Amino acid sequence: MTKLVSANAGRPLGHAAFKSLAMGGIAALVLAIAAPAAFAQSVPALPEVEGPIGSSADDMQHPSRRGPTLGQDTPQAWPAYGEPEFHNYIEDEFFISGEANGAPYTTRIVVRRPADIDDFSGYASIETLHPAQSAQMWMATRVGGMMNGHAYIEVVNTPGLIGSLQAYNGERYAGLSIEGAVTEEGQTDPAQNEIIAQVAYLMQTANPLGDEWNVEHMVISGASATSRTAMNFMEQENGNAAYQMDDGSSLIDAMYVWDTNGPSQDVLDSVYDVPVIILATQTEWDDGTRTFPADSEDYRLYQVAGMPHLESREMYEAGWNECTLPIDNFMFNAMVFMGLDYMHGWLEEGQEPPMAERIEFEGDAENAAIVLDEHGNAAGGMRSPQVEVPWETFSTPNEGNFVCGLMGTATPLPDDQLAQMYPTPAEYAAQLVAQTSRLIDEGWFPPEYIFEISAEIERFASRGNTND
Template sequence: MTMTKALGRLALPATAAAALMAASGAYAQDVPPMPQVEGPVATTLGNMAHPSRRGPTLGQNPPMDWPADREPAFFDYVEDEFFVTGEANGAPYTTRYVFRHPADPEAFSGFVAIETLHPAQSAQMWMASRVGGMMNGHGYVEVVNTPGLIGSLQAYNANRYEDLSIEGAVTEQGAADPAQNEIIAQIANLVQTANPLGEEWNAEYLVMSGASATSRTAMNFMEQENGANAWTAEDGSPIIDAMYVWDTDGPTQDVLDSTYHVPVIILSTQTEFMDGPRTFAEDSDEEGSQFRLYQVAGMPHLESREMYEAGWSDCTAPIDDFWYNAMVFQGMDWMYNWLANGDAPPMADKIEYESDEVDAAIVTDQYGNAMGGVRSPQVDVPRETFTTPNAGGFVCGLMGVVEPLPQEVLDTLYTSPGDYAKQLTEATVDLIEQGYFPEEYVFEITEEVERYAEQVGAM
């Protein structure tokens, strides 16, 4: 993949493309060495691969099964695990990465999200956006790049992962571990230019991704001394084409301008912005500073509905039922269209605050939901109030709370469950047409209407 091709995706003017190509020479470092690869490593019933879902190595319950129509097999998707061996920070390593992709290469979109395994033992981008991603043929790469994460694999299946180790993970106190970034760079180069499954599986658009802790890992990679173009492929093009992360606030303007040279999308949940307004980078279409910040009203830090094993029993308030995964996939869809079609995502309103003071409260509507920001059908056609955090254990602090609206309020809004369904559907369609909700997740409407019927039936 050439630099010209990478720039052409965004339909840049020739002068801007030439300028960025010239600038990339100043930022480029060495091409990452290509690691040795073993795999795909077969999985059998007695020798299972780590599932990249929360638990059980954190002392939690075993990960829950997803509904059959949200599992990889339903979409004819394959989860291939590979063992890779190389050198990082001057020392040897052997680790694993997983490539999740359609079984048929003809169904592969060429778009690949790369992330590191989260300390909670989950591949966050894969878990959250998988339904929409699989509907569109996108690929997912999960990298294990620290000794602690290898320890979690070995705790799950000691025999399968006994030979994995990272010896170069040594750093001065307070400094980023250089082995982490080198491992990411080497695997990124592999999946973009020399995918072991064959060149038809090479990523055409490779996007750095992550959530919460792994959003910081992603940003650490992109914010290396030489910026987003710190690592290049053999032809000089960046090995990372863009960054999309969520559960974070994102960079300030000076960091965006000085270190990022590819499109960036930040999706911020209400957990991140509930403590008052802060200064962020401005949304921009300027070449080299292409940026979007989306603050999603009512969205909690975690997808509570798929995380019963993470600590629901400790939470003292009702757990939220926000359409979390739909909003995460929406960010992925924005980025795909930005890269593949040159369609710049919308610039959304930001959350409204009562003042500009650091600790100012969010402005809420008459139903208690946040005003401004990216909207969702659930806050525009309310049956509940969404707030965050929940109370109880640590994980509860990352979950949201729902407070059902009183029956007398619901009676003023909807004449029946059918009327609620009609209004919810109309709001969903309207947001889809505006580009703020993915059509892949309209199935959420049915389940939401069922919850409404249960709610009013119980009142």
């Protein structure tokens, strides 16, 4: 694997390298459009903070860092390299209190960050707790994020999820409530956005860990349901401009969400005023959507060929055993981190992310079929090592229960075809390493995830091909 590292000499592989770079800014990348005078802008109120709240065997903190996730059994252990302790990371839970939508609230936030301030990049993803009771952006990008010193802020901003916390540990979370969470049918709960705004402001100006931890780049994030929550915040009345920092700058510096097709072209053009990255999986365009906004100065859409809505490489206990078809084993987390890495470079270094090809369709009509390459994988889009050096065909959805419908499946190519493509496992490994090295050099695969390449080589070798 040394070839993969040496081939990418010069690209930062961790937070130490990032800290050697000059501090950049986002000013040149944000649209220089002043908010109309009619916009009702306000600096969010600072909530009161209690914590960090200790945890013990008799008083456990809700394990949103790893579920519980919809439909799963008790979570199995992550590999050591995926655990916070491996990267000298700390998880702090706080209770915050304030007023939202004219009524009091007390909720919790969780801050995941390096133990040493010298390792903090200044970049933070702020996301709301997913209805599946997990912090999706943290779970998907944590390995690369921890290697680079990024922080993750999880916010609980709905009564339903407070109920989930209380169901897990009723005594610990008994005092949490959101009284202002009332809305007319079909309308977004106004308390949700106000709580997000207050937490974002708190973490940038009066961080409960100390002012040296104040976030420099606040990126609102989410996946699937929480991607919609993030977009609701950006698309509220007056958009992101509804709230501002003390100096009049944006409260939220950028948005990166995945498991969605993102906003429409009209909404993107009229509302969004900061850099936006959308990472869309194959599940998203399998729904019949064929019209997507064009990339622009401050917008990128990455459609990842073969990628399903849900991850299975780590979360193999999440009910996948009920799926009828084989599970895909796609390099999901590496591709999600790729988007985060692009956004960090955009904000910190002023490095515009590359524009990727779009997925190819057999015409412009809704439900037009996806064009397939010679190995049966989707043509075009962002290409992972698995589709550049294929031994399987990736497709969506899987079959079975509701969760399976969000999964993908992978079908091995015929043995005779594989024998021609890769006469030995060593030949497959050589091709995979070479193509991954190229993707890293071109900025299409994160070097932090080269361990996935070793895992893929082992997976191919264990499929029964022993002609080495």
